[in-house]
Amino acid sequence: MYEDAGVSGAKRRDKRRAFDRLLKDATRRKFDMVAA
Known part of the structure; x- marks a missing residue:
């Protein structure tokens, strides 16, 4: 899970x-989709 x-x-990356x-x-294709 990715959580900030x-x-x-609005903060920069x-x-x-x-x-x-x-x-x-995502660039490394570690998953197929993102659910938010």
Whole structure:
């Protein structure tokens, strides 16, 4: 699971570690879909 608890979605990617990891894993095709 990717969670940036207490961090605004308006923050840049470098301030959102889990979001950055999600995008990197998507590039590496580690999953087929994202459910939000």
